[in-house]
Amino acid sequence: MSTAAGSTADGGSTPPVLELRGATARFGSVAALSSVDLALRGGQVTCLLGENGSGKSTLVGVLSGMRRLSEGELLLDGRPARFRSPRQARAAGIATVWQDLAIAPLMSVWRNFFLGAEPTRGPRPLRRLDVARAQQVTTTAMAGVGVVGLDPDQPASALQAGERQSLAIARALHFGARVLVLDEPTAPMTVAQRALVLQSVVAAREAGLAVVFVTHSPQYAHLVGDRFVLLGGGRVAGDLTAEDVDVHDLTRLVAGGDELSRLTEALRSARPGH
Structure with missing residues (x-):
């Protein structure tokens, strides 16, 4: 999988547009996110994968201004930021396309x-x-x-389900979003409709947006992703590039459950050059 112009496999050549450092979000005594580091760069699709309860929805909530951090930092263009509402996040150029997209x-x-x-x-x-x-x-x-x-x-x-998602993505592009967060739609889609959503994701990347694509499907993720962040128990259990893993590796990782971290390290060891 080739990365977008101006970025590298590890994304190190481009400073992050939006970044989480040591992000922890608690609900009472329960940590839905724990010490999560995440760097989102323009022209790059970061796929967020994990089982239900892994922390994906909480992370999306933090990026979109729906949730506040208990600990850690949210940085916009390298400067500390605090979004008190989704409106503030949108004003900063962060567009979120929700699962239950409302029209x-x-x-x-x-x-x-x-x-x-x-x-x-x-x-x-x-x-x-x-x-x-x-x-x-x-x-x-x-x-x-x-x-x-x-x-x-x-x-x-x-509009069909895939077209509704594409409408929201097209709107984000038109109104100058810099970060696009696409929470996996729950509405049933045909293969053609899903392909349309993936095409929209690629269009956003080519326009230079930092894209977060939340999905349960390693197959769809590998079609468009430059990076794959795997969450487990509110922590980052794997942070890999498309050069680290093929679709079969990624499928094994997503299904790995408690073995996720060990599998990730094993794959990295097998590809020491990446």
């Missing part, structure tokens, strides 16, 4: 694309909605992530 089903696709940021035209105080511009921008942005032949006036409820 306004009776509103048009272009209305869902802009969601209160619609383009207008004409002098004040007579400015009015520029519908033609909104439709054109929506169609172009959706084509950029692989959804072609779209009628922007159709209700959003007519």
Whole structure:
């Protein structure tokens, strides 16, 4: 798997856009995350894998401004940051596409694309909605992530599951996101719909975004991932590149349970050059 231009297999040539250092998040006395280090770099897809209860949702919550750290640091462009809400995270350029992606089903696709940021035209105080511009921008942005032949006036409820995810990704790209967090959708998808989501992930990487792709599937992860961070019990049990593991290795790791750390070290030892 080749990495994006400007990055290397280990990502060391590009400073992180967003970084966690020693991140710990507790719910009462239970540590959902414990001393997690994670560096997210532009032009790189970091796949986050792990069993249910491994800490993936908590980590997504921290990155998106939904959860606060109990200990550790969140750094944006190398400077300490604290997001008190998802709105603050979005304002900092962090776009999260949630599992249970919400749309306004009776509103048009272009209305869902802009969601209160619609383009207008004409002098004040007579400015009015520029519908033609909104439709054109929506169609172009959706084509950029692989959804072609779209009628922007159709209700959003007519979109298939993969197209809805692509709509959210296209919107993030258009509005200048720097980090894209894609929480694995729970809606059933066909292979073609999943391929569309993966194509959108690749489009975000090529646009220079730092992408976090949360998934249960090592097969899909290996198709688009540059790095694979495996969580177990709220800790990083493995941090590997696409050159460290093939899809079969990654499948073994994800299924490894308590043996995850040992398997990771064994794979690293077998490939000392990486």
